[in-house]
Amino acid sequence: MTSQLFAYKRETGQWGLRNHVLILPLHSALASSARAIADASDGAVAISHDWSGEVDNDLPRILFTLTGYAANPNNYAVVFLSIGTPNEKQIIAGAQSLGLTRFTTLSLPEIGSMEKLQEKAISVANEYMKGAAAEKRIAAPWSAIVLGLECGGSDALSGITANPALGVASDRLVELGATSVLGETTEILGAEHLLAARAIDPEVGKKIVAMVARYEASINYEGIDIRGAQPSRGNIEGGLSTLEEKSLGAAKKAGNAPFTGVLEFGEKPLVPGLYFMDTPGHDIEQLAGFGAGHINIVVFTSGRGTPTGSAIMPTIKVSTNTPMFESIPDLIDLDAGTIADGVETLAQVGDRIFDEILEVANGKQTKAELGGHHEFSLSRMYNTVV
């Protein structure tokens, strides 16, 4: 196979691995419309969320997430559905300053009704779709890849098969000059000292430890010991015993490369390398943070299997065990259970994941993309009950 990457060059110098037209509702009341618009269009994608413009302690986090997500380099263009509030305008202006050049803001009050808004948005989206189809991929450097590392529904094989195999692929990419981002602070608890020891300098190491401590404190503040809630019941049924065991396995997704830096939730990495991003373990909130942080492709390992994906980032699913891969074939792209079966070595599966990343980056559709899985979820730090 070819080992050349082809991608869409953006004016910011970033690269898109997809050329999506994203319908982005800036108010939850417009989320149903966004979905209807995407369904009726010639291939636009939409997200839905439950933010209704509330001004509370989570506002900065929500604005940051939606702004970064709109400007993700996998978006060719964005159609904003807006009520016209100052906070919505701030999201649009922020996305512009992050490099979003092609966008249209459709204002509900200017258009007059949700029905007319939908009609207008479909025609705007279809025009963008024509433009997106006309744009060609060009040869791109390895630095074009910004990979997100995710696991969900872990089992006892996660830390032995799929996660270390993904680590092999991640190490190869980082070595070639790409960027790789480990998330899920919940699942680093207990393993942070090992990650910190791999930091490029002591400062970065301290930041990793501090980020994990901050996370645990934010949970303890609620009067809850996370170690009683993690691993989840599904994880325990899958054979995991403690949070520390889960974390030691989860951290293997990041291979053995040195950590270049840490990222806040939804923050974009500025230079290539391996990073740690502070995200919840909630798979979909993590994906939202990755999208906001301009990650353009994700590998998602799973022991139990999940159908979920992202509207804008191709998400490659890797199973930790062969029985799961065989029982739910339309959810999983690659099987790493072959390592436990003695059929393949860790290095071989790592190479297979690497090859798949390249193929998917070059346009091959993942199972989640083929299934139309566009789950999205805003991450909140505070309660929603007043």
Add this chain to the structure above:
Amino acid sequence: MSASIKAFAHGNRGVGIRNHQLILPSVICSTHVSRRIATEVGGVTFAHQHGCAIIGDDVAGIDNFFIALADHPNVNSVLVIALGCETIQGQELAAKLLESNESTQYRIIQESGGVEGTVAAGVKAAKELNAAFPPATLETTSLRIGIDKGREVSVISELQKLLQGVGHEVIISESQSSSADSFSRLAQEKAHIIISFPDENQPTSGFPLMPVINVASDGVLHQAIRADFDIDESAILNDILALIDSVASGTQTVAEKNNSGEIRAPRVVRSV
């Protein structure tokens, strides 16, 4: 007395004014599969971001919220769609629902052959539920009406008296900035219909299980999108009783026509 309203007997859920089949995703990961099933069988569903990575009081809180939706009087039957490894376990949720209503089934993605297998199994189960629990109609005159008070409404007490005068029960929920939390509360209180007075800076919204009558203020935003509303506040005392009778008997509200309605489950702890 209010005019007689055509309604549905929904067993222990009570008497409803819609005959909804709820396709209930127990976790965000099953919302897409749920939507495919609902689209194929004409059921209602909703996207949400809950069911997993929740801790503390939210585990019981979200579970109870889903139970309240499934037990809503406008619901005829419930199909729970689970992923399998989530915190809110679909089969346990379904078992709790079955304690009060037989018209409940569940399917689990991880045990049904994946997405396509679950869509096929779910469509089959939904059709079985519809066949086993056909609509049972009856007449009623008394409804439970939720009022979402998102702004100051000068006629609120007259409205309340008017509705109570014809035999309706009235529950008023004051919403903070948007109507979403208020709708969730009113759903848990088993309101049949919501009369929503959104804040002047908020658009209209809906809720999957209950028709929402959106009442426009004379503010700039509301008058600019007047077509999304069902009635003006200035006309409410004259026209609301006839509108309620019409909506209760099956006429769709604008929000229902637009399929408008994202739910927001009440949360007390950050997600992990």
